[in-house]
Amino acid sequence: MDNDVFLPHIARIDAVRDETPDTKTFTLRFREPEDSKAFRFLPGQFVELSVFGCGEAPFCIASSPTRPETFETTIRRTGTLTDALHQLGAGAEVGIRGPFGNGFDVEGARGKDLLFVAGGIGLPPLRSLIRNVLDERDRFRNVTVLYGARTPVDLVYKDELKEWETDTGVEFHITVDNGLPGWTGNVGMVPVLFTKTTLRPESTLAYVCGPPIMIKFVVQDLFMRGFKEESVISTLERMMQCGIGKCNHCAIGHRYVCRDGPVFNYKQIRELVE
Amino acid sequence: MQPHVLTIRKRDVTRWLARLLETREVIAPTLGPCGEIVFSEVRAAEQVVWDFENPLPPPKQFLLPQTDPIVRIQVNGHGAQVEPIHDGRQRVLFNVRPCDVKGIAFLTRMHEMEPADASYLRRAENLTVISLACNTPCQLGFCVCSDSGPFLNSGHDIQLTDLGQKYLAEIGSAKGEGSVADAASLFDPATEDEVAQRKKLEAEAKERFGEETCHFASAMRRVSTRRVDDALWERMSDWCLECGACNFICPTCYCFSVKDRGGDGTWTRCRTWDSCQYAAFTLEASGHNPRAQHGERVKRRFFHKVSAQYYVRDGMTGCVGCGRCVKVCLGTTDMPAVVAAIRKGAWHGQ
Numbered sequence: 001m002d003n004d005v006f007l008p009h010i011a012r013i014d015a016v017r018d019e020t021p022d023t024k025t026f027t028l029r030f031r032e033p034e035d036s037k038a039f040r041f042l043p044g045q046f047v048e049l050s051v052f053g054c055g056e057a058p059f060c061i062a063s064s065p066t067r068p069e070t071f072e073t074t075i076r077r078t079g080t081l082t083d084a085l086h087q088l089g090a091g092a093e094v095g096i097r098g099p100f101g102n103g104f105d106v107e108g109a110r111g112k113d114l115l116f117v118a119g120g121i122g123l124p125p126l127r128s129l130i131r132n133v134l135d136e137r138d139r140f141r142n143v144t145v146l147y148g149a150r151t152p153v154d155l156v157y158k159d160e161l162k163e164w165e166t167d168t169g170v171e172f173h174i175t176v177d178n179g180l181p182g183w184t185g186n187v188g189m190v191p192v193l194f195t196k197t198t199l200r201p202e203s204t205l206a207y208v209c210g211p212p213i214m215i216k217f218v219v220q221d222l223f224m225r226g227f228k229e230e231s232v233i234s235t236l237e238r239m240m241q242c243g244i245g246k247c248n249h250c251a252i253g254h255r256y257v258c259r260d261g262p263v264f265n266y267k268q269i270r271e272l273v274e
Numbered sequence: 275m276q277p278h279v280l281t282i283r284k285r286d287v288t289r290w291l292a293r294l295l296e297t298r299e300v301i302a303p304t305l306g307p308c309g310e311i312v313f314s315e316v317r318a319a320e321q322v323v324w325d326f327e328n329p330l331p332p333p334k335q336f337l338l339p340q341t342d343p344i345v346r347i348q349v350n351g352h353g354a355q356v357e358p359i360h361d362g363r364q365r366v367l368f369n370v371r372p373c374d375v376k377g378i379a380f381l382t383r384m385h386e387m388e389p390a391d392a393s394y395l396r397r398a399e400n401l402t403v404i405s406l407a408c409n410t411p412c413q414l415g416f417c418v419c420s421d422s423g424p425f426l427n428s429g430h431d432i433q434l435t436d437l438g439q440k441y442l443a444e445i446g447s448a449k450g451e452g453s454v455a456d457a458a459s460l461f462d463p464a465t466e467d468e469v470a471q472r473k474k475l476e477a478e479a480k481e482r483f484g485e486e487t488c489h490f491a492s493a494m495r496r497v498s499t500r501r502v503d504d505a506l507w508e509r510m511s512d513w514c515l516e517c518g519a520c521n522f523i524c525p526t527c528y529c530f531s532v533k534d535r536g537g538d539g540t541w542t543r544c545r546t547w548d549s550c551q552y553a554a555f556t557l558e559a560s561g562h563n564p565r566a567q568h569g570e571r572v573k574r575r576f577f578h579k580v581s582a583q584y585y586v587r588d589g590m591t592g593c594v595g596c597g598r599c600v601k602v603c604l605g606t607t608d609m610p611a612v613v614a615a616i617r618k619g620a621w622h623g624q
Contacts (some may be wrong), residue, residue: 050534095347239558246384249555
């Protein structure tokens, strides 16, 4: 893409899918084929998405780079821009800058056991990596996905979760904090799922993403079970404007979440000091 | 380019400015409507003020306007169109003080870092800075502490020094060269005596600062190794009204936000100044705010300004010692006061 760092590239909404009452997944396709060709990303990277007239905001890419024709982003309605975005349907045009950030080290995960622990709306950034891994399944060893949400209604990617339940390539467990009538699965916070699976701390990279309180308990639990700080990986969120380490909104000390992150392992996170 | 030194007689300066005005926009200190000195565009050479203390707003507004249009957006039946907005004006910044030249050098270095900010750099390339050395220190300045004045010894396009009947003009760049080329007949090569006189003036000006007022080195050691108590930042923050003025008048502050302005399918995406002292600076849509405590925001500002981590990145402290924050702060959280508090580990004796 050209060197005008603030110029968005136009993308069309191909499809909109309701995930939960306040969360939708948008499938986006660049209007210009050359933009599409130039857009190469890693799981864990994010884009600055413009809703023209409202401004722009950072959102993680929720789809896998192994399927590059379109990309997806899953967005909860939570402010002015996301309200406006939720009003848009297929065919509407938005602006995209990016991809930005470091992304997950997919190459470095090769040959390892992978454990994904997601809570609620924390699944989308991990889903990009999970789908990448599943598309190149034989490059990785055991793949385990643990997912929790407040209620069954708050689970995102419901169709895909069913596929993972039956997919032999992935061990998948799910829980909700509050079961609703008709829910026959696990009830409890995400850490309850640790007892359902065999953890292999020595050979596993653990990817954790979700609300801060969930991350806190999951990470404590992982350390108790023998995981090292370097092998517990998460993505950080901060208020961002530029996405390129200039505007200073996402700075933590002299590090920038948008450029040095958003993916950090726990050793790095411990070294980030305001 | 070999730096070289010329002189121009004071009575010829008007003619030089007139030549510059033919081809460029000239910005200089002028007399404002209420008798204050401000940087603004001049139409005639006579408007330029020569005897002045630094205007409160620094000249950064000519590189980073408070509201800076960057992208034109149109959405209609044919879809969305976006195009970058370029500012290609050739400009001369005349009679700025050495501290402000340093401030611009800081901003340029920061914007050159990958990914480079083309919109800023285009303006910087088209801007020639003609500075006026300070024979007399200003009241609140402490540029000697941050190596930003009272004279420049590098990094200038042209530096003028008042020698009485003449100005010494040290040409430091090709852009500087270009801005004397059109009026070459007005300039003479400087004599050795004149160069020696300038050196003497610099030494005398430095002497007149007296003792150093802002000890960055020891503050840097403490800030960089996080040896300043959170409680001390919190005490300092009691004396800050979160007005953001220190950010807006600081020659090196550049934090910004991006907003779309307009309506009915036509918008201008603008970059606007923002302040790290505002609680909303880090407020996320979820309501979570990682710097909800006021002390954390004061700490952020001064970590960015004086930490070794940023010194390594930026090649200088984020302070040019202009003293504007001392003047503008409604409380007392200006740079020298905070640096003193960091060094002493106490704020107003507590």
